Amino acid sequence: MKTIGISPHRRNFLRKAVGAAPAVALLAGAGGGLALAVSKDQPAYKPRFFDATEWATLTALVDRLIPADGEGPGALESGAHEFIDLQMNTPYAYGALWYMQAPFVPSIEQFGYQFHMAPRELYKSALAGVNTAVKQQAGKPFVQLSTAERDAVITQLQKGTLDIGEVPAKVFFNQLLQNTREGYFCDPVHGGNKDMLAWKMVGFPGARADYMDWVEQYGKKYPLPPVSIA
Amino acid sequence: MSDIKPDLKMQHVDAVIVGFGWTGAIMAKELTEAGLNVVALERGEYRDTYPDGAYPKTLDELTYIQRSKLFQDMSKSTFTFRHSITGVAVPYRQIGAFKPGTGVGGAGLHWSGMHWRVLPEELQIRSHYERRYGKKFIPEGMTIQDFGVTYAELEPHFDFVEKVFGTSGQAYKVNGIVVGDGNVFEGDRSDNYALAPQKVPYTAELFRRAAKAVGYHPFVNASSNASGPYTNPYGCQMGPCNFCGFCSGYACYNYSKASPNVNIMPALRMVANFELRANCNVVRINLDGSKKRATGVTYINADGKAVEQTADLVIASAFAYNNAHLFLLSGIGKPYDPVSNEGVVGRNIAYQMMSTIQTFFKEDTNTNPFIGAGGTGVALDDWNGDNFDHGPLGFVGGSPAWCNPAGSKPISGIATPDGTPAWGSAWKKAVKKSYLNTVSFDCHGANMTYRDCYVDLDPTYTDKYGQQLLRFTFDWKENDIKMSRFVTDKMMKVAEAMNPESIKVSVKNVGDHLDLRNYQTTHWAGGTAMGADRKTSVVNRYLQSWDVHNVFAVGSSVFPVGIGYNPTGLACALTYWSAKAIREQYLKDPRPLVA
Numbered sequence: 028m029k030t031i032g033i034s035p036h037r038r039n040f041l042r043k044a045v046g047a048a049p050a051v052a053l054l055a056g057a058g059g060g061l062a063l064a065v066s067k068d069q070p071a072y073k074p075r076f077f078d079a080t081e082w083a084t085l086t087a088l089v090d091r092l093i094p095a096d097g098e099g100p101g102a103l104e105s106g107a108h109e110f111i112d113l114q115m116n117t118p119y120a121y122g123a124l125w126y127m128q129a130p131f132v133p134s135i136e137q138f139g140y141q142f143h144m145a146p147r148e149l150y151k152s153a154l155a156g157v158n159t160a161v162k163q164q165a166g167k168p169f170v171q172l173s174t175a176e177r178d179a180v181i182t183q184l185q186k187g188t189l190d191i192g193e194v195p196a197k198v199f200f201n202q203l204l205q206n207t208r209e210g211y212f213c214d215p216v217h218g219g220n221k222d223m224l225a226w227k228m229v230g231f232p233g234a235r236a237d238y239m240d241w242v243e244q245y246g247k248k249y250p251l252p253p254v255s256i257a
Numbered sequence: 258m259s260d261i262k263p264d265l266k267m268q269h270v271d272a273v274i275v276g277f278g279w280t281g282a283i284m285a286k287e288l289t290e291a292g293l294n295v296v297a298l299e300r301g302e303y304r305d306t307y308p309d310g311a312y313p314k315t316l317d318e319l320t321y322i323q324r325s326k327l328f329q330d331m332s333k334s335t336f337t338f339r340h341s342i343t344g345v346a347v348p349y350r351q352i353g354a355f356k357p358g359t360g361v362g363g364a365g366l367h368w369s370g371m372h373w374r375v376l377p378e379e380l381q382i383r384s385h386y387e388r389r390y391g392k393k394f395i396p397e398g399m400t401i402q403d404f405g406v407t408y409a410e411l412e413p414h415f416d417f418v419e420k421v422f423g424t425s426g427q428a429y430k431v432n433g434i435v436v437g438d439g440n441v442f443e444g445d446r447s448d449n450y451a452l453a454p455q456k457v458p459y460t461a462e463l464f465r466r467a468a469k470a471v472g473y474h475p476f477v478n479a480s481s482n483a484s485g486p487y488t489n490p491y492g493c494q495m496g497p498c499n500f501c502g503f504c505s506g507y508a509c510y511n512y513s514k515a516s517p518n519v520n521i522m523p524a525l526r527m528v529a530n531f532e533l534r535a536n537c538n539v540v541r542i543n544l545d546g547s548k549k550r551a552t553g554v555t556y557i558n559a560d561g562k563a564v565e566q567t568a569d570l571v572i573a574s575a576f577a578y579n580n581a582h583l584f585l586l587s588g589i590g591k592p593y594d595p596v597s598n599e600g601v602v603g604r605n606i607a608y609q610m611m612s613t614i615q616t617f618f619k620e621d622t623n624t625n626p627f628i629g630a631g632g633t634g635v636a637l638d639d640w641n642g643d644n645f646d647h648g649p650l651g652f653v654g655g656s657p658a659w660c661n662p663a664g665s666k667p668i669s670g671i672a673t674p675d676g677t678p679a680w681g682s683a684w685k686k687a688v689k690k691s692y693l694n695t696v697s698f699d700c701h702g703a704n705m706t707y708r709d710c711y712v713d714l715d716p717t718y719t720d721k722y723g724q725q726l727l728r729f730t731f732d733w734k735e736n737d738i739k740m741s742r743f744v745t746d747k748m749m750k751v752a753e754a755m756n757p758e759s760i761k762v763s764v765k766n767v768g769d770h771l772d773l774r775n776y777q778t779t780h781w782a783g784g785t786a787m788g789a790d791r792k793t794s795v796v797n798r799y800l801q802s803w804d805v806h807n808v809f810a811v812g813s814s815v816f817p818v819g820i821g822y823n824p825t826g827l828a829c830a831l832t833y834w835s836a837k838a839i840r841e842q843y844l845k846d847p848r849p850l851v852a
Contacts, residue, residue, distance in 0.1 A: 092680040092681070093681075094681065094682050094685070098685050098686050099685065117324075119324055124324060124330070125331055125332060126334075126335040126348050126351075127350070128348070132347060135770075137770055137772040138347050139349065139350060139351055139773045140350050178681070185679070185680075207680075212667035213318065213323075214316075214318070214319065217319055229671065229689055229692040231666065231692065234313045234316035234503075235501075235627075236312065236316050236501035237499040237500075237501060238500040238501070238627075241500075242628055246459060246624075247623060249623075249627075254313075256313040256314055256317055
């Protein structure tokens with residue numbers, strides 16, 4: 028696992044991540060225009076659902092939920108944000124997998140999701156709400172906060188103590204964290220977990236799906252790298 | 258829907274089957290063997306190993322687990338829940354605590370393959386406890402009752418189910434003679450399991466060693482994940498399970514996990530007197546003017562047309578609680594009222610109460626949790642049923658415990674030690690360290706039935722056909738929480754004997770309420786309980802409606818009490834028991850089989 032830091036894939040991702048980071052900040056400051064940096068090998072991802080401001084905020088949020096560090100890839104290297112954008116055009120994001128019949132009545136947490144918005148609407152409302160709330164608190168948008176300030180905002184979302192408008196903060200936090208983890212660990216076919224970096228980090232072999240020879244090899248490290256269904 | 262007029266009428270058949278999971282498929286096989294013309298109606302789509310389980314597309318955690326590919330489509334129909342009879346129920350909008358199936362094969366296509374019989378005493382749970390501990394031992398409000406059938410009567414059917422499923426396991430005794438190191442608490446067996454037990458992955462082996470060290474009786478539990486090549490009595494073939502780790506929630510690409518699709522459908526395809534219609538959602542069982550005889554069913558087909566299918570015999574084999582829903586919508590039997598304690602349909606709803614112990618080990622332990630199969634593992638029954646003296650403990654019921662390496666995958670499957678944050682670098686570090694170095698095991702507690710835990714029709718919410726949803730009134734009770742905490746405490750000794758770096762325990766506290774957010778088990782029971790007394794049961798001991806004699810209900814809906822084991826083995830044995838009564842008694846002389 029320690030080789031992740033020096034692999035060619037890792038180098039590519041780092042190059043792209045370094046290229047993208049200032050662009051995100053600049054974009055938010057300029058308030059428009061998709062000016063994401065383009066690496067030599069691959070064009071930067073262009074969001075299909077989120078507008079520029081939403082994209083910048085979402086990117087900055089997922090980056091803190093799973094940061095890049097010496098342990099392994101961050102959410103941005105794995106493409107978790109791109110995954111979330113791609114998911115927004117699936118039936119799931121339209122709420123088509125959920126029972127969405129009214130009335131929606133307030134209920135205790137144990138009965139699960141009782142909010143009337145499907146993910147598409149929820150993200151739009153909540154991302155705007157986060158920026159509005161942060162501007163009121165700190166006088167600038169989320170992407171211009173320091174990492175420590177960003178973490179403090181996310182903690183407020185998690186605890187449900189930040190008013191982000193119509194969407195209850197906890198509902199947004201749970202949705203965002205779930206989708207970020209999905210994008211981090213899903214099969215790359217869905218646009219996240221690029222080059223299976225997150226699988227390599229934890230030691231998950233993906234769709235190898237045949238361990239007849241390894242069931243009774245107690246305590247031995249599985250020797251083969253992961254495979255994707257893509 | 259009661260005023261719905263059919264757009265189409267189908268040719269009359271001898272028997273119509275509502276729902277095509279395990280129990281529907283078994284009934285179809287039995288009734289076609291008896292020479293009947295049989296139509297099975299399945300609300301979901303047609304499914305089979307190909308293409309629904311095709312490699313490698315099926316090995317996709319996001320699609321199958323997070324996006325619930327094979328589970329019930331909640332946008333069409335769901336359930337509502339409340340904790341007490343005075344509360345307002347809200348819908349179960351997203352799949353969480355339980356994962357109901359739909360489609361051909363039902364939940365039997367995506368189940369795990371954990372295969373159990375039942376502890377013999379549990380079939381006579383009330384009389385057993387009263388005899389051993391006195392009548393006062395059973396708390397006020399607990400409505401447990403006997404099944405009305407004995408283990409000895411069911412044994413030949415348990416045996417045949419294991420042969421149909423290709424069940425892999427190790428017996429303890431066969432015909433009274435010790436044959437191996439199986440479950441010392443298991444009921445009498447007339448034969449060995451169909452196949453030898455599966456290999457034991459490392460996590461389960463660590464569990465087995467520790468359980469033995471503390472003096473318990475661990476054994477390799479029976480699984481319907483084939484340990485070798487197998488041909489069942491119907492001529493259907495299975496291949497050996499290769500521990501791919503994509504089992505629970507997935508269709509098996511390898512023909513290794515028993516399913517109606519793999520183990521029964523190939524035989525049914527060969528017979529001319531059987532027809533399976535998918536995308537046909539039965540909305541009610543039709544009764545004649547006397548209300549004592551069913552004339553068939555009405556269903557909505559894929560084109561949205563209402564179709565009448567007349568039949569001489571109606572089998573309700575929808576998933577668990579859905580049989581009660583169908584009976585309530587059709588006016589079969591008197592709906593249960595918890596206030597007056599009268600009526601029967603919807604009564605005695607039970608679930609299961611899980612607790613989980615996770616043990617975390619040092620790096621490079623390599624427990625390799627990606628290796629697994631849904632039914633694989635090591636279990637112990639020392640604290641299940643009445644295998645221990647309840648006298649001084651003051652609760653009814655127990656809990657099997659097992660380490661079941663079903664294949665943990667990273668979106669949903671990485672446990673982290675207590676105190677780990679949900680996000681950030683600390684979460685990532687813990688996930689990275691824990692994935693290959695964790696052993697997790699469960700106590701799968703039985704849930705007793707209570708006067709105020711039941712199902713009825715929801716007054717507010719409807720499904721896509723405008724039918725009232727099924728409403729659950731259900732919460733945990735002190736008896737069951739005491740049981741769960743007692744067994745979990747016993748199992749902590751096993752965790753400690755493993756000598757891990759840290760232990761994390763998830764167990765209910767007294768006063769905790771049913772939580773629908775995180776997966777627990779899909780094993781609901783009851784609603785159309787079987788029994789010897791028509792005042793407390795919906796179907797008699799042959800699973801025949803007391804009120805409408807040509808309607809039978811099969812599946813875990815007929816359990817009058819929850820059991821600790823996974824219910825499929827018992828549900829299927831009861832189905833063969835009912836089919837035998839239909840074939841040998843009812844078809845010759847259609848009438849109530851119990852006066």
